Amino acid sequence: MQNDISGLNDIASILSNLILNTDSYKASHYLQYPPGASAMFSYIESRGGRYDRTLFFGLQMLIKEYLCRPVTPAMIDQAKAFFTGHGEPFNEAGWRYIVERHGGYMPVRIRAVPEGSVVPTHNVLLTVECDDPQVFWLASYLETMLMRVWYPITVATQSWHLRKTIRGYLEKSSDDLTQLPFKLHDFGARGVSSAESAAIGGSAHLVSFMGSDTVLGVVAANHYYNETMAAFSVPAAEHSTITAWGRERETDAYRNMIAQFGKPGAIVSVVSDSYDLFAALEVWGTELKQAVLDSGGTLVVRPDSGDPQTIVLQTLRALETSFGSKVNSKGRRVLNNVRVIQGDGVNPDSIEAILAAMDDAGYATDNIVFGMGGALLQQINRDTQRFAMKCSAIKLGDEWHDVRKDPVTDAGKRSKKGRLTLLRNRHTGEYRTTTLPVAWDDHTVEGDWDEALVTVFDSGKLLVDVAFSDVRARAHAGEG
Incomplete structure (x- = not known):
């Protein structure tokens, strides 16, 4: 039976369909993870580049535009028609589960440094975690959309x-x-x-x-x-x-x-x-x-x-x-x-x-x-600040396992491992990326170091709605 592709003629609805806001190969990844996978953790960092510090900005736009709107059955039908005709498998059951169990909202937790923060490169800026065993793969599926935060960060950094x-x-x-x-x-x-x-x-x-x-x-x-x-x-x-x-x-x-x-x-x-x-x-x-x-x-x-x-x-x-x-x-x-x-x-x-x-x-x-x-x-790209989003931990059954990319041909692409967070020294303002302790919440501290990441989105809810004036104040707090 041939799929109905009539819905693929509505370009406006396609561009607003979160399921299609991804790379083609992501559609097949749910079949590629190890048996027993039940949760996933990913992060975004600048691996260096033109500038040694980045100004974090733009995540709130992406969240409001794409993650505060639910996936609907019509979107699933549209995506199914596309991927089937495109030559990729489609996880219809997983997306139906998201609609039925979560009202169409993504059951992911996004933590990030407050917008306007100026952070040295090679540090975690944003983390994504999904601990719903049925759709744990979302922490990676959303990479394509979330990685586009490189653009406002890079423009803001240059300016x-x-x-x-x-x-x-x-x-x-x-x-x-x-x-x-x-x-x-x-x-x-x-x-x-x-x-x-x-x-x-x-x-x-x-x-x-x-x-x-x-x-x-x-x-x-x-x-x-x-x-x-x-x-x-x-x-x-x-x-x-x-x-x-x-x-x-x-x-x-x-x-x-x-x-x-x-x-x-x-x-x-x-x-x-x-x-x-x-x-x-x-x-x-x-x-x-x-x-x-x-x-x-x-x-x-x-x-x-x-x-x-x-x-x-x-x-x-x-x-x-x-x-x-x-x-x-x-x-x-x-x-x-x-x-x-x-x-x-x-x-x-x-x-x-x-x-x-x-x-x-x-x-x-x-x-x-x-x-x-x-x-x-326009004369910037993702490599200007060498942005990357990588999976750094996966949960198999009840146990978390570190995940890391470490290519022998390019040490600069070595990724971080574990469930990660960013700490900030309350006296010096220095930043340090580290792994999360086993017993952890948003207010965990370590000596003179405070949590620098805050939970900004969780399962369809925007938890931080920052004002532009506050972003500006944070970005230029060190000016005399």
């Missing part, structure tokens, strides 16, 4: 480290550290692979910054983390709004931007390289200078082509010649009424190089804002 870089230059050259949250603006929405990526990655960036043009990222942070408004933006020109006036009316296009948006205290960003950046800088400093001054706002000029380090300095010098500058208490010059936003060729290396060049030239970091696109949300 956290970039905040440290920018903060260092502000402390050296500026009198105003309050501008730090607006120094790296998210330009990445159009450069990612999907709307979901824009939402997840865009919200992760906002743990460290408060400027974004990635609307879906702001919406996601607001929605999943109980925030009123996680980020802000300003009116800004794009090339089409300038070139639509024609080259001969470029000055009119600029004048219109000031007329429309130039108000006391306002910020107006104008891309100025549609034709000749240096000619545009001359116009801003002569014909339009008084309009800028009279507006009471701040003009932000965006040079959008050329070598970033060279162009930023040339732009600053031209604007300083026209608008002047003041010397702050750090001996650095701050331009009057104007700033620069660099949004082309921006990545961790170029940010460092531009800030260093500005400092060498005597300019304060006040003078620049960065807009980061592809390098912020």
Whole structure:
């Protein structure tokens, strides 16, 4: 009898079907475990990578979106039709059991470090345990979905480290550290692979910054983390709004931007390289200078082509010649009424190089804002921080057994063994991964070490619903 595959035409329901949110080979794994298996324990870690510390963020989004919704009989029928036609076995009895016994919710326990925590690599960040003997394999089946937490963690980690870089230059050259949250603006929405990526990655960036043009990222942070408004933006020109006036009316296009948006205290960003950046800088400093001054706002000029380090300095010098500058208490010059936003060729290396060049030239970091696109949300992958999720223990009958991967060809892929947790020293803040004691609960302590993992999800229930403000506070608790 051929399976009815009509339900496979509804792509929206397929994408929301947790049973199908996996890898194909996972469907056959329930037949591959040793006899008597009754429980399983898995964990996620960063095995190193570009940065030596990771900022944990994004699990709450995944849990709310995928694990707080029950599997239904219709989903099982849909998955059965797919896997049968796909060439894989399907554990229909196991999924029916989940619906009948657990109301369709996953009988798994997820423990994780609080979101916003900054943890050295090679430590457990998240654990998954299933102790229902009928469906113990869920602790591994959910790997595909849960492992995608690598993406918001990696974006959040990169932005956290970039905040440290920018903060260092502000402390050296500026009198105003309050501008730090607006120094790296998210330009990445159009450069990612999907709307979901824009939402997840865009919200992760906002743990460290408060400027974004990635609307879906702001919406996601607001929605999943109980925030009123996680980020802000300003009116800004794009090339089409300038070139639509024609080259001969470029000055009119600029004048219109000031007329429309130039108000006391306002910020107006104008891309100025549609034709000749240096000619545009001359116009801003002569014909339009008084309009800028009279507006009471701040003009932000965006040079959008050329070598970033060279162009930023040339732009600053031209604007300083026209608008002047003041010397702050750090001996650095701050331009009057104007700033620069660099949004082309921006990545961790170029940010460092531009800030260093500005400092060498005597300019304060006040003078620049960065807009980061592809390098912020797209030019990373799971190997950037070498994320992995592995099974580390399995229960056979009534006894737990350690499980470990230890390939002779690559010691870097050696996994941890046992039922694991993360401890934090209450005095030094140091983290340490260790195995759980036989008699254990969420409040177990060991000398000066406290449990760093908390149970955030258990059998369909979200137990921790953190606010975005708390994530931010935790991520930047060490800042002076």
